[in-house]
Amino acid sequence: MSKRQLRLGAFLMLPGHHVAAWRYPNVKKENLLNFEFAKQQALTAERGKFDMVFLADGPTAGYRSHAFEQHSTIRFEPFTLLSGLAAVTSKIGLVGTVSTTYNEPFNVARKFASLDHLSGGRAGWNVVTSHGIEAANNFGYKEEPLHAERYERAEEFVDVAKKLWDSWEDDAIVFDQEHAKFADKEKVHEIRHEGKWFSVTGPLNIARPVQGYPVIVQAGSSEAGKELAARTAEVIFTAWQTLEEAQAFYRDVKSRMDKYGRHPDELKIMPGVYPIVGRTIEEAEAKRRKLLDLIPESLGVSLLSQQLGVDLSGYPVDGPLPELPDVSEINGIKSRSQLVRDLAERENLTIRQLYQRIAGARGHREIIGTPEQIADQLQEWFENEAADGFNIMPPTYPDGLDDFVELVIPELQRRGLFRTEYEGSTLREHLGLERPANQFAKKTLV
Amino acid sequence: MSKRQLRLGAFLMLPGHHVAAWRYPNVKKENLLNFEFAKQQALTAERGKFDMVFLADGPTAGYRSHAFEQHSTIRFEPFTLLSGLAAVTSKIGLVGTVSTTYNEPFNVARKFASLDHLSGGRAGWNVVTSHGIEAANNFGYKEEPLHAERYERAEEFVDVAKKLWDSWEDDAIVFDQEHAKFADKEKVHEIRHEGKWFSVTGPLNIARPVQGYPVIVQAGSSEAGKELAARTAEVIFTAWQTLEEAQAFYRDVKSRMDKYGRHPDELKIMPGVYPIVGRTIEEAEAKRRKLLDLIPESLGVSLLSQQLGVDLSGYPVDGPLPELPDVSEINGIKSRSQLVRDLAERENLTIRQLYQRIAGARGHREIIGTPEQIADQLQEWFENEAADGFNIMPPTYPDGLDDFVELVIPELQRRGLFRTEYEGSTLREHLGLERPANQFAKKTLV
Known part of the structure; x- marks a missing residue:
């Protein structure tokens, strides 16, 4: 296969990405926390030859939202769900969002190594931080951590995790039954990490992951996020509305990689895309209208407030946005807040x-x-340096994913843009990413 | 079925419970971190109608042990492995050891709830604390926590977890699609826990577990451990050498339950048993000898040192135990140290x-x-009030478990001591344990 190929993620958010997806006719209560249902979705994505399923996550129920009662916030925890899916799929990558804010690097590095072994090298880690007071209060904090501190901690967290994954060299396990030598201690390393946020001795209690490291995914689009991504990310999951914005971001991040000794191809930029597919444009429009009609006003305002980082519940819903505080004062997702503001201004929306x-x-x-x-x-977008692929966000499950796999994937395949069969067996192989070298292994002079 | 039935756990420690199991002829390197192999063992246990598989755990590689090179310490992490096994089994319970020392209650409660939903109500939690300086150093501590502090934290940790599991009442999810009411906020509760060790607001972001709570398992046999077990444990995994010791422990713990308003049947005492099965006694003895011959001297001394909590590497291996410090000075597993001392004294062993x-x-x-x-x-033991069942610890996998399932289980079934088919579908049903009431649900007056 010579032509550059699209990378596709199936963003598995049940019962769907639409904020009122749970009200859609074909969505059923018994499928909310139903492994068999989740399994069917992963198998559908694997049938469609997706590179990966992708799970979002966060450590709150959104209880303090004005629209708590109207929102489906319960979900499987990513490590448990992805491990279950690993057991019943054979090729598709398994990417989980795991926060660095209220976790320990030893525990997280270990679980990803375990998932990577369990799945034969299909694990990926979407590295995020946790903002918000509701999250902080679930972990003993009265105040939420500052944006800068969360990012600083995240960066060190990933460095510690990589050291732990490297703490067993690939050939550390000798398994010499005759001479009673299980491991070669020369090839197992204490990491002795001492940093601002963490002090971790190691080694890990599991062999180096099949992929060396799980694939490192990031989502941040802030200045700090872009720099971190250029240094360490292998996939970026990001959000853009226009080709021009996406192109600017793509150029910006890829141009920052050279100073870290990285080639632009070592990072795949995959914006999220929310597709509403119809056999005709009228059918698609009718679906969109049906979905919009399911949104209670209070839920819509609540969601918008959350995305902007500003409470809008007191304002007339058919009026314009009020004056908002500067984005720099938002201790949430700054880039998302800016994006939504830009959209409102560009199109003059109520x-x-x-x-x-x-x-x-x-x-x-x-x-x-x-x-x-x-x-x-x-x-x-793919052919104009705006994206290396996309994270597909179906409005509802199972219909939205079924539509994409039955109708859109074959069209992409006909155009030679997407694989018709998996070429490899690990997520790194699907994405065309190299297996990282071990930082503790002695280099052999050539 | 009228006759009281044995409860059986398959203690899945790969490649086996014998300290040098990895040297046994039928044990293969490629099965060390091989999900397909672990799956086959779980399916064998399910074919044998075991109540549960049971996974031990600890957050170190034993790197500082004198015998590190001779010991297999790498393993799957329990949540990931059990979730994988949940996807490929249908009846057997799934019990994971998870420490309260270097984890957060919100994260652990959430993962067990997720595993319980994923498995249709088959999760169990073996609650332990983590001792030792090697573990402490993996989580930012220079000193290991004191025994009393670990137990105090553990007790509060389990209380917080139970509150979180109860934070969604069983009927909190309304799923009224027509009126846009997903959840009834009156039935979802902030837990607002404020204790010595934890401050957690909640609610959890997943529905109440299928079983209400996963089955709570404990292993401690110290005074503090016994009291905690009498108050909160549903299964005790314990270690005894003689019928008399086991009976005394059984009586002691069960007699403590009344003051907590609990019936003795609400707690199943399941000592560990290491079976060496042969078709003849000579065959069994030969297996035992073969296993003993696999133990390098330094590994044997290292293991003994660890169990006693005292470094014996300087003493003549064919001499007696030296004078040891009092058990109260051991900051490890005190009861295990005492048990091994008693054994040495009783039988006058080198x-x-x-x-x-x-x-x-x-x-x-x-x-x-x-x-x-x-x-x-x-x-x-079962008929003389020493045990309600056993946690079976095969010397090696797959042979040791195969032998037990092929040879011993049928004999237990013939005697009417063990089920020939699962009667229920949850671990609580297998063990004959009630589903706990929700502490936040309003009691209805009758």
């Missing part, structure tokens, strides 16, 4: 129009149309 | 003889013989 615009995709790009129209829009 | 006695069972009871002889010994 609060209601604005929440309707983000209620499905939550700031990600919404694409609507026939399979050909969807493919056209993906292809445009 | 260091070598002593490590050979514990090298397989690690302080647990070793039973050797034909299937009938094994069954006799299990039955004796």
Whole structure:
């Protein structure tokens, strides 16, 4: 296969990415925490030859939201769900969002190593930080940590995890039964990490992951996030509305990589895309309308407030956005807040129009149309240095994913943009990423 | 079924419980971190109608042990392995050891809830604390925590977890699609826990577990451990060498339950048993000898040192134990240290003889013989108030478990002591334990 290939993630958020997905007719209560249902979705994605399933996560139930009662916030925890999916799939990558804010590097590095062994090298880690007071209060803190501190901790956390994954060299396990030598201690290393945030001696109690490290995914689009991504990320999951924004981001991040000794191909930029697929454009439009009609006003305002980092519950819903504090004062996802503000200004939207615009995709790009129209829009970004692939966010499960796999994937395959069969067996192989060298292994002079 | 039934756990420690199991002829390197192999063992245990598989755990590689090179210490992490096994089994319980020392209650409660939903109600939690400086150093501590502090933290940790599991009442999810009401906020509770060790607001971000709580297992046999077990444990995994010791422990713990308003049947006492099964006694003895011959002297001394909490590496291996510090000065597993001391004194053993006695069972009871002889010994303890069942610790996998399932289980079934089919589908149902009431649900007056 010579032509550059799209990378695709199936962003598995049950019962769907649309904020009121649970109200959609084909969505059932008994499927909310149903492993068999989640398994069917992963098998559908694997049938579609997706590079990976992708799980979001956060450590709160959103209890303090005005719209708590209208929102489905319960979900499987990523390590447990991905491990279950590992056991019943054979090729597809398994990417979990795990926060560095209220976890210990030893515990997280160990679980990812375990998942990577369990799945034969299919694990990926979407590295995030946890913001918000509700999260802080679940872990003994009265105040939420500052944005800068969260990022600083995250960066050190990933460094410690990599050291732990490297603490067993690939050939450390000798297994010499005759001479009673299980491991070669010369090839197992205490990491003796002493940093600002962590002090960890090691070694880990599991062999080096099949992939060396799980694939490192990041989502941040702030200045700090872009720099961190250029240094360490292998996949970026990001949100853009327009080709120009996406191109600017793509150029910006890739151009920062050279100073870290990295080639642009070592990082795959995969914006989120929320597709509404119809056999005709009318069918797609009708689906979109049906989804919009499911959003209670209070839920829409609540979601918009969360995305902006500002409480809008006191303002007329059919009026414009009020004056907002500067984005620098938001201790949430700054880049998302800016994106939503830009959208409102560009299109001169009321609060209601604005929440309707983000209620499905939550700031990600919404694409609507026939399979050909969807493919056209993906292809445009892919061929114009705006994206290396996409994280697909179906409005509802199972319908939204079924539609994409049945209708859009074959169109992408016909155009030679997407694989018709897996070429390798690890997530790194799917994405065309090298297996990292071990930082503790002695280099052999050539 | 009227006759009281044995409860059986398959203690899945790969490649086996014998300290040098990895040297046994049928043990293969490629099965060390091989999910397919672990799956086959779980399926064998399920075919044998075991109540549960049981995973031990600890957060170190034993790197500072004198015998590090001779010991297999790498392993899957319990949540990931059990979740994988949940996906490929249908009845057997899934019990994981998870420490309260270097974890957060919100994270642990959430993962167990997720595992319980994923498995349809088959999760169990063996609650332990983590001792030792090597563990402490993996989590930012220069000193290991004191025994009393570890237990105090553990007790509060479990209380917080139970509150979190109860934070969603069983009927909190309304799923009223028409009126846009997903959850009833009156039935979802902030727990607002403020204690010495933890401050956690909640609620959890997953529905109440299928079983209410996962089954709570404990292993401690110290005074503090027994009291905690009488108050909160549903299964005790413990280690005894003689019928008399086991009976005394059984009586002691069960008699403490009344003051907590609990019936003795609400707690199942399941000592560990290390079985060496042969079709003849000679075959069994030959297996035992073969296993003993695999233990390098330094590994035996190291294991014994660890079990006693005292470094014996400087003493003549064919001499007696030296004078040891009082057990109260050991900051490890006090009860295990006492048990090994008692064994040495009772049978007047040298260091070598002593490590050979514990090298397989690690302080647990070793039973050797034909299937009938094994069954006799299990039955004796079961019918004389020493045990409600046993946690079976095969010397090696797959052979040791295969032998037990092929040879011993049928004999227990013939005697009417063990089920021939699962009667229920949750671990609580297997063990005959009630589903706990929700502490936050309003009681209805009758």
